[in-house]
Amino acid sequence: MALFKGTQQQYYDNSKTFTGNGSNKAFVLGFSPAPLLESDIDVFVNGTEVDNGDYVYASGTLTFDTAPASGALILVREINVDDQLGNYQYITLQDITNNFRVAYVGEGKIISKVKIPDINFHAQRAMQEFSYDTLKSEKSQEIELPPSLKMKLPHDYVNYVQFSWKDNAGVERIIYPVRKTSNPRAILQDGSYNYVFGDDNKLLTVEDSETWKAFKANSDNDNTVENVSGPDTDATLAEGRRYGLTPEHAQFNGLFFIDNSRGYAFFSSDLNGKVITIKYISDGLGTEDEMRVHKFAEEAIYKYIAHAILASKVNTPEYIVARFKRERRAAIRQAKLRLSNLKIEEINLVMKNKSKIIKH
Amino acid sequence: MAVNINTVYLRVLAIANKEQRGYITPQEFNTLANQAQLDIFEQYFYDLNQFLRLPGNDTIHADPVDMLEEKIEKFSIFNAPATNANLDVLQVYRLGAVFARVSINGATQIIEAQHMSHSELRQYLSSPLTAPAKTRPMYTIDNNSIVMHGDGVDGTNINYIKKPVDVYWGYNIINGEALYNPATSINFELHASEETELVLKILSLSGVVIRDPQLYQIAATEDAKNIQQEKQ
Numbered sequence: 279m280a281l282f283k284g285t286q287q288q289y290y291d292n293s294k295t296f297t298g299n300g301s302n303k304a305f306v307l308g309f310s311p312a313p314l315l316e317s318d319i320d321v322f323v324n325g326t327e328v329d330n331g332d333y334v335y336a337s338g339t340l341t342f343d344t345a346p347a348s349g350a351l352i353l354v355r356e357i358n359v360d361d362q363l364g365n366y367q368y369i370t371l372q373d374i375t376n377n378f379r380v381a382y383v384g385e386g387k388i389i390s391k392v393k394i395p396d397i398n399f400h401a402q403r404a405m406q407e408f409s410y411d412t413l414k415s416e417k418s419q420e421i422e423l424p425p426s427l428k429m430k431l432p433h434d435y436v437n438y439v440q441f442s443w444k445d446n447a448g449v450e451r452i453i454y455p456v457r458k459t460s461n462p463r464a465i466l467q468d469g470s471y472n473y474v475f476g477d478d479n480k481l482l483t484v485e486d487s488e489t490w491k492a493f494k495a496n497s498d499n500d501n502t503v504e505n506v507s508g509p510d511t512d513a514t515l516a517e518g519r520r521y522g523l524t525p526e527h528a529q530f531n532g533l534f535f536i537d538n539s540r541g542y543a544f545f546s547s548d549l550n551g552k553v554i555t556i557k558y559i560s561d562g563l564g565t566e567d568e569m570r571v572h573k574f575a576e577e578a579i580y581k582y583i584a585h586a587i588l589a590s591k592v593n594t595p596e597y598i599v600a601r602f603k604r605e606r607r608a609a610i611r612q613a614k615l616r617l618s619n620l621k622i623e624e625i626n627l628v629m630k631n632k633s634k635i636i637k638h
Numbered sequence: 639m640a641v642n643i644n645t646v647y648l649r650v651l652a653i654a655n656k657e658q659r660g661y662i663t664p665q666e667f668n669t670l671a672n673q674a675q676l677d678i679f680e681q682y683f684y685d686l687n688q689f690l691r692l693p694g695n696d697t698i699h700a701d702p703v704d705m706l707e708e709k710i711e712k713f714s715i716f717n718a719p720a721t722n723a724n725l726d727v728l729q730v731y732r733l734g735a736v737f738a739r740v741s742i743n744g745a746t747q748i749i750e751a752q753h754m755s756h757s758e759l760r761q762y763l764s765s766p767l768t769a770p771a772k773t774r775p776m777y778t779i780d781n782n783s784i785v786m787h788g789d790g791v792d793g794t795n796i797n798y799i800k801k802p803v804d805v806y807w808g809y810n811i812i813n814g815e816a817l818y819n820p821a822t823s824i825n826f827e828l829h830a831s832e833e834t835e836l837v838l839k840i841l842s843l844s845g846v847v848i849r850d851p852q853l854y855q856i857a858a859t860e861d862a863k864n865i866q867q868e869k870q
Contacts, residue, residue, distance in 0.1 A: 310745060311742070311743035311744045311745040312744045312745050313744060314744040338744075372749075372773055385690050393752050394750060394751075394752040394774070395752050395754075395762055395768045395770075395774060395776065396768075398767070398768065398774050399765070399767045399768050402767045403767065563767075566742075566773060
């Protein structure tokens with residue numbers, strides 16, 4: 279059975295075509311997933327949109343009040359639909375657990391019996407582990423940085439991959455972390471430097487520490503990339519190439535630090551008003567829709583689950599556990615190689631670029 | 639193909655009466671026939687467990703596991719909507735897989751649910767990675783009824799083995815004799831290959847009823863011989 283569901287017309291155009299025969303009133307749309315409401319579809323007959331009072335839609339079937347004429351071209355288009363574009367490269371966690379049960383679990387197979395929730399548990403753990411260091415980071419958020427110079431960490435944030443800001447040409451300029459400042463929890467003190475306690479006998483603190491205020495107030499806006507003249511965009515990326523200085527400070531893309539306890543990222547003042555993008559890692563379990571894995575890593579997930587189940591069952595021969603440990607490692611390595619997306623032409627260009635800089 | 643009850647009845651009578659051992663009344667036969675049928679049927683599941691541990695062969699018609707599955711499949715009901723979740727109402731003999739019907743993005747999907755005991759369910763509920771959900775349903779049996787766990791489950795489908803129908807040798811009394819009436823009779827639902835086994839089982843039970851240890855012994859020995867041959 280082919281893995282591609284639906285039709286190519288549905289995929290590219292969110293539509294489906296039928297031909298009337300003069301008597302048939304009901305047409306099964308066959309959209310996968312089916313539109314929920316009548317308002318989720320538009321219907322055209324011979325290129326003219328049909329008033330939605332002239333048909334009824336329910337449970338995947340469109341029924342006209344009057345049968346379209348013989349030979350009439352009926353086009354049904356889904357609206358307000360999430361595009362399925364690019365989905366073929368992924369496999370859902372649900373499919374993975376089903377496939378795993380078929381291939382690995384049962385009489386005469388490597389795992390004779392296991393509870394479905396146990397498979398689900400290990401599949402989700404695999405999803406988390408793979409999200410951290412095997413699958414490509416696809417999550418991002420873009421905001422305009424407010425004067426507070428703070429950005430809320432995303433709701434499903436686990437760690438960041440990169441912070442950047444967009445320059446006038448749309449180039450993402452990497453913002454580097456600063457290690458020598460922070461926003462410590464500032465304790466409120468009275469005029470005699472005594473700690474101040476609240477009604478619940480807990481220490482009172484202020485939101486912004488003096489350290490952060492001082493860092494925030496530092497406005498060295500002259501040293502920004504817009505002030506650098508010259509056509510060489512690559513040079514103005516300034517990825518720590520001023521030799522002899524600490525690389526993290528030898529750039530003018532701006533700085534940030536993260537306060538995980540408060541859930542904020544803090545930025546240097548030269549980024550005020552800039553459009554900031556965070557690319558980050560989640561664990562892939564935030565919503566049902568994102569519980570999917572690239573097909574390059576499918577085999578690695580099976581091996582991960584198999585090893586995890588075998589290793590946690592009593593009386594599994596140790597050589598079986600060891601075998602699956604090796605297979606898991608090999609499959610993960612293969613998945614990482616595949617997902618690293620190495621293309622010879624691109625490597626060629628990168629290497630040429632490197633040699634050019636060395637000649638300088 | 640089912641086993642005709644009249645054939646079994648006549649054979650039982652023929653063997654039991656051969657040496658004037660005694661007479662089995664139709665009422666007694668009907669009781670013993672149902673007992674024998676359930677006895678044979680129940681044994682399928684234990685035999686299957688036993689045969690699954692043996693290597694088997696690739697012939698299908700002579701592989702013990704395939705043969706047993708063929709016998710059981712006559713009673714197997716697949717993916718039946720369970721509007722009433724009570725197992726007695728559903729005439730369930732052995733419950734198989736239980737599925738949750740859920741709606742995902744407007745499409746109905748059937749997802750297998752995992753059976754949990756009440757104590758296990760408590761443990762699984764306590765972890766966010768194992769707690770039941772729409773796409774990861776679980777069920778428990780409460781008061782002999784299926785109770786599905788997981789928000790958004792629209793309904794339940796089940797695979798199960800139904801109980802064999804009660805057999806009945808129907809008869810009319812004519813001139814003081816019970817004459818077979820096919821219209822009111824209910825045949826055995828067991829596989830046709832069980833005919834001999836049924837006769838032997840009923841004979842064995844008849845020996846107990848008519849207090850003839852010899853009849854019991856002969857039938858039991860024959861039955862044991864068959865079992866030994868099947869399981870060698």
